[in-house]
Amino acid sequence: MAGAAALRRSARRVVRPGAYAFSRAIQQPERLLSSQASPDRGAALGSELGLYPPERIRNFSIIAHVDHGKSTLADRLLELTGTIKKGHGQPQYLDKLQVERERGITVKAQTATMFYRHATSQLPASQQLDAPSYLLNLIDTPGHVDFNYEVSRSLAACQGALLVVDAAQGVQAQTIANFYLAFESNLSIIPVINKIDQPTADPDNVKAQLKRLFDIDPTEALLTSAKTGQGLSQVLPAVIERIPPPPGKCDSPVRMLLLDSYYDEYKGVICHVAVVDGAVHKGDKIAAAATGRTYEVLDVGIMHPELTPTGVLYTGQVGYVISGMRSTKEARIGDTLHQAKCTVEALPGFKPARHMVFSGLYPADGSDFDALSHAIEKLTCNDASVSVTKETSTALGMGFRCGFLGLLHMDVFHQRLEQEHGAQVISTIPTVPYIFEYGDGSKVQVENPAALASNPGKRIAACWEPTVIATIIIPSEYVGQVIMLCSERRGEQQEYTFIDAQRALLKYRLPLREIIVDFYSELKSITSGYATFDYEDSEYQQSDLVKMDILLNGQPVDAMATIVHNQKAQRVGRELVEKLKKFIERQMFEITIQAAVGSKVIARETLSAMRKNVLAKCYGGDITRKKKLLEKQKEGKKRMKRVGSVDIPQEAFHELLKALSGPLTTK
Numbered sequence: 302m303a304g305a306a307a308l309r310r311s312a313r314r315v316v317r318p319g320a321y322a323f324s325r326a327i328q329q330p331e332r333l334l335s336s337q338a339s340p341d342r343g344a345a346l347g348s349e350l351g352l353y354p355p356e357r358i359r360n361f362s363i364i365a366h367v368d369h370g371k372s373t374l375a376d377r378l379l380e381l382t383g384t385i386k387k388g389h390g391q392p393q394y395l396d397k398l399q400v401e402r403e404r405g406i407t408v409k410a411q412t413a414t415m416f417y418r419h420a421t422s423q424l425p426a427s428q429q430l431d432a433p434s435y436l437l438n439l440i441d442t443p444g445h446v447d448f449n450y451e452v453s454r455s456l457a458a459c460q461g462a463l464l465v466v467d468a469a470q471g472v473q474a475q476t477i478a479n480f481y482l483a484f485e486s487n488l489s490i491i492p493v494i495n496k497i498d499q500p501t502a503d504p505d506n507v508k509a510q511l512k513r514l515f516d517i518d519p520t521e522a523l524l525t526s527a528k529t530g531q532g533l534s535q536v537l538p539a540v541i542e543r544i545p546p547p548p549g550k551c552d553s554p555v556r557m558l559l560l561d562s563y564y565d566e567y568k569g570v571i572c573h574v575a576v577v578d579g580a581v582h583k584g585d586k587i588a589a590a591a592t593g594r595t596y597e598v599l600d601v602g603i604m605h606p607e608l609t610p611t612g613v614l615y616t617g618q619v620g621y622v623i624s625g626m627r628s629t630k631e632a633r634i635g636d637t638l639h640q641a642k643c644t645v646e647a648l649p650g651f652k653p654a655r656h657m658v659f660s661g662l663y664p665a666d667g668s669d670f671d672a673l674s675h676a677i678e679k680l681t682c683n684d685a686s687v688s689v690t691k692e693t694s695t696a697l698g699m700g701f702r703c704g705f706l707g708l709l710h711m712d713v714f715h716q717r718l719e720q721e722h723g724a725q726v727i728s729t730i731p732t733v734p735y736i737f738e739y740g741d742g743s744k745v746q747v748e749n750p751a752a753l754a755s756n757p758g759k760r761i762a763a764c765w766e767p768t769v770i771a772t773i774i775i776p777s778e779y780v781g782q783v784i785m786l787c788s789e790r791r792g793e794q795q796e797y798t799f800i801d802a803q804r805a806l807l808k809y810r811l812p813l814r815e816i817i818v819d820f821y822s823e824l825k826s827i828t829s830g831y832a833t834f835d836y837e838d839s840e841y842q843q844s845d846l847v848k849m850d851i852l853l854n855g856q857p858v859d860a861m862a863t864i865v866h867n868q869k870a871q872r873v874g875r876e877l878v879e880k881l882k883k884f885i886e887r888q889m890f891e892i893t894i895q896a897a898v899g900s901k902v903i904a905r906e907t908l909s910a911m912r913k914n915v916l917a918k919c920y921g922g923d924i925t926r927k928k929k930l931l932e933k934q935k936e937g938k939k940r941m942k943r944v945g946s947v948d949i950p951q952e953a954f955h956e957l958l959k960a961l962s963g964p965l966t967t968k
């Protein structure tokens with residue numbers, strides 16, 4: 302790989318520290334860390350930040366496959382530089398969200414600024430205290446495929462990346478995806494083989510894989526254990542020596558890349574920025590290139606690792622700006638913030654997030670629509686990668702159609718709505734964005750299968766579905782089963798290679814719909830948990846798709862409509878009606894459950910009637926007891942979802958929709 306070799310050459314470039322006259326204060330970075338953030342300290346830090354020109358700055362990300370130890374390594378580096386106290390009692394310090402702690406995964410990329418004195422072997426021991434100090438910005442990124450968008454945004458603020466690989470597990474699917482994200486962004490990549498303390502660690506094998514897959518020179522790999530601390534002392538020197546300083550013009554008007562934004566109850570919109578040119582001071586007037594609006598900088602500082610005001614940020618530095626923006630809609634991620642009344646060229650920005658999965662979100666209790674609307678608005682302020690439009694369902698009332706980056710992203714959003722905003726939510730069967738062409742040549746993107754019914758007069762001429770290129774890494778003995786699974790899921794093989802003597806790499810083009818729900822769990826189960834999987838979105842392909850309705854007593858339930866491949870319709874329909882039968886309680890009358898494509902019923906079940914009347918239990922007599930029971934029955938009815946003539950308990954409806962999500966991709 303010629304490009305990779307060029308990259309390796311640039312990674313070997315050693316950056317010589319500049320000849321800046323540093324104050325005594327800056328030679329003692331630990332001094333900066335001795336007290337908590339305070340206005341005085343902020344001012345002191347502000348004046349000292351000016352002493353870190355780009356030559357003394359390194360901006361880098363930590364990227365890896367899930368669980369290979371990114372957040373633990375970030376913790377150790379923060380401790381090593383005194384940014385957080387050792388034994389702070391909070392593992393994975395930068396994983397701040399409740400959902401991140403509960404699931405043990407990183408969802409949001411987090412930035413932390415560290416000060417580090419680079420003691421080199423060239424200096425005699427007596428002069429090590431005079432070694433130059435560096436300002437390092439570390440970005441811990443998520444590992445899961447759904448959050449690749451977070452990773453690529455983070456990389457835009459960096460010139461280098463630590464590519465962490467588990468010494469026992471070796472290169473996995475997301476290692477490959479993350480390597481290419483960093484490689485395409487022209488970053489210097491430092492391979493870090495972590496978890497060398499494990500009994501099954503085989504660093505030499507991992508080095509061979511890195512060479513074979515990425516043309517990485519084995520001598521460049523650092524061997525570490527973020528658990529025991531072994532080898533960690535080499536990491537920051539390598540960052541300083543192998544990663545180039547940020548480019549940028551110190552004496553130009555300020556230009557900043559808006560990396561991320563979130564809403565804080567007390568402070569308003571907080572923008573994470575990378576200062577590309579110039580400097581930004583508290584009180585400056587800045588403008589947003591996308592909207593043209595101008596703002597006054599009310600606060601500016603670094604994440605150290607909490608928000609620490611400094612009053613200023615200089616060229617190459619990464620930090621935050623608060624400027625009185627009212628909503629995160631004003632703070633468009635990827636936008637350029639620049640000196641007001643000054644024409645500057647906008648920075649390249651990011652390509653917009655592509656929504657892979659759509660689902661309807663409805664209040665569990667129909668009367669809570671306003672509360673849900675408020676909760677979604679607040680949460681999207683902190684997660685701008687979700688798209689939201691209002692929609693109405695006859696079964697569920699008013700709600701929202703939301704687009705997510707993947708199923709885990711959808712799940713996390715759902716959990717955050719409940720945990721952080723107390724919202725009780727019902728979500729409809731997830732779907733992917735299809736494209737339908739009608740007989741008159743008009744095309745629509747269909748994110749809600751029920752919406753297809755709104756064009757009853759139009760004949761569908763053609764349809765397309767989104768596909769992905771999936772990378773699967775597995776021990777070679779499982780290749781046969783995985784090939785079978787992929788062909789059942791309508792996959793087309795693109796590549797089949799061995800990454801070492803034991804493990805194979807398969808690449809498949811697969812329809813997105815076939816992988817969104819249970820593909821990964823199926824893959825894990827047939828490979829005894831050994832498979833790793835990653836995907837990137839690819840083009841749309843023409844497909845034979847049909848809309849399948851679910852009818853209860855002859856009435857279609859819009860929230861249960863799905864789009865399926867014609868060949869699979871019968872099987873999926875049968876599974877859906879069987880599941881439904883188990884979930885719906887018997888009622889006073891017979892209920893027919895049908896799956897239909899157009900007017901053709903393809904599966905049918907019947908739930909026989911049951912005689913049930915609370916008053917029958919009263920044996921005539923006691924009127925107060927009768928009233929109480931009637932009240933209770935009324936209360937119960939309130940929590941029912943009425944679908945045509947059929948009442949479904951709210952909880953059952955929720956469970957039902959969850960269960961229905963499964964058959965979307967059954968074999």
Ligand SMILES: Nc1nc2c(ncn2[C@@H]2O[C@H](COP(=O)(O)OP(=O)(O)OP(=O)(O)O)[C@@H](O)[C@H]2O)c(=O)[nH]1
Pocket residue numbers: 365366367368369370371372373374393405406407442443444445495496497498499525526527528529
């Ligand atoms: N034995 C051993 N375990 C480690 C080491 N580094 C991390 N771990 C453990 O590996 C698990 C995953 O570590 P994390 O730091 O959360 O991994 P991550 O890559 O940030 O995970 P995601 O954010 O989900 O992608 C945790 O249980 C860590 O304690 C190491 O060097 N040795």
